Amino acid sequence: MIWQLDLIILMIVIVLGIGALTVKDLLSAAVLFGAYSFMMCLLWAIMGAVDVAFTEASVGAGVSTVLFVAAVFRTSRRTKD
Amino acid sequence: MKAIGVILVGFLGGLLIYCSMDFPPWGDPHSPASSHVSPYYIEHTLEDTSVPNIVTSVLADYRGYDTMFETVVIFTAGIACIFLLRVFKAVEPETRLYRHLPTGITLRIAQGGKFPDDSDQFKRIDSDWVPHDIILQTTCRMIIPFIQIFALYVIAHGHHSPGGGFQGGVIFGASIILFAIAFDLRSAIKRMGERLTAFLCALGVLIYAGVGLVCMLYGNNFLDYSALADILGVDRISARSHGILMVEIGVGLAVMAVMVVLYYNLASAGKHDEGL
Secondary structure: OOOOHHHHHHHHHHHHHHHHHHEEEEHHHHOOOOOOOOHHHHHHHHOOOHHHHHHHHEEEEEEEEHHHHHHHOOOOOEEOO | OHHHHHHHHHHHHHHHHHOOOOOOOOOOOOOOOHHHHHHHHHHHHHHHHOOOHHHEEEEHHHHHHHHHHHHHHHHHHHHHHHHHOOOOOOOOOOOOOEEEEEOEEEEEEEEOOOOOOOOEEEEEEEEEEEEOOHHHHHHHHHHHHHHHHHHHHHHHHOOOOOOOOHHHHHHHHHHHHHHHHHHHHHHHHOOOOOHHHHHHHHHHHHHHHHHHHHHHHHHOOOOOOOHHHHHHOOOHHHHHHHHHOOOOOOHHHHHHHHHHHHHHHHHHHOOOOOOO
């Protein structure tokens, strides 16, 4: 485990998580959440949990982003709060 | 109100971080988790189940109950989505858009007009997603079979490499969702209908529980796959490996069908008519 790489990815994860919470446009939030999942996937892969990384990449970064986009498409794109 | 929320989140997060300081360090060989349970799996998995990937054997054999009820949770999520979102009453659309295929002209047919659904020359298009993108459709047509073969490989090869029922099922479902996005929801539903997806959801869980039940009928514990040795005609250790493959297929079917059900219902707001 290279700690510099770990630190960079953890910082990106935190920034993306805060960004997904604060951004007003829900479509951007969905995309940010997909990027967050992908960074988590890299983190699992660095830790050696390849099966979890695979699940995170396919479920978190892949299908759930599509489901979020579909939900945004059917509701509203702006958040109320 | 917002200030109280921030204080509460800060306090609980701080408590969580403070408590996690008592955790053993990452990869500590003397921590309780790595000194009792993990060595058993690492040392005995290959001779117990003849599966090289320890994660798969722990997931589907040693901890088979967990995975079975995870599958049940996914099944329940799909059923709940159908109950919450699906509109069973057929809604008459006010206007529909059709594309005349030879010329590419878009026709708008108002309420009460005659819809040319049975004609070969007209193709119905969504009212808010109309571009006719032949590059996208051709690319998806070419790439989808390979995605599906990769999904089957992930399910079947979960014994030897990362992967298994959940990942393979999600990838297979993603290929169908990709088809529905690239073409339209109606042609996806025509190929993989609502009844089929609901049936596959239930079939996946049934395969998993059924394998466990067959083991019980042969006098072993529930989900103890070594009982399958007599049916499959192999020794008891390979039977556990084959049993893992069977339940992985069940998990893959259920997950694939649930992903497709979730997408159909979310993208069309339960009407299964016009979608993303």
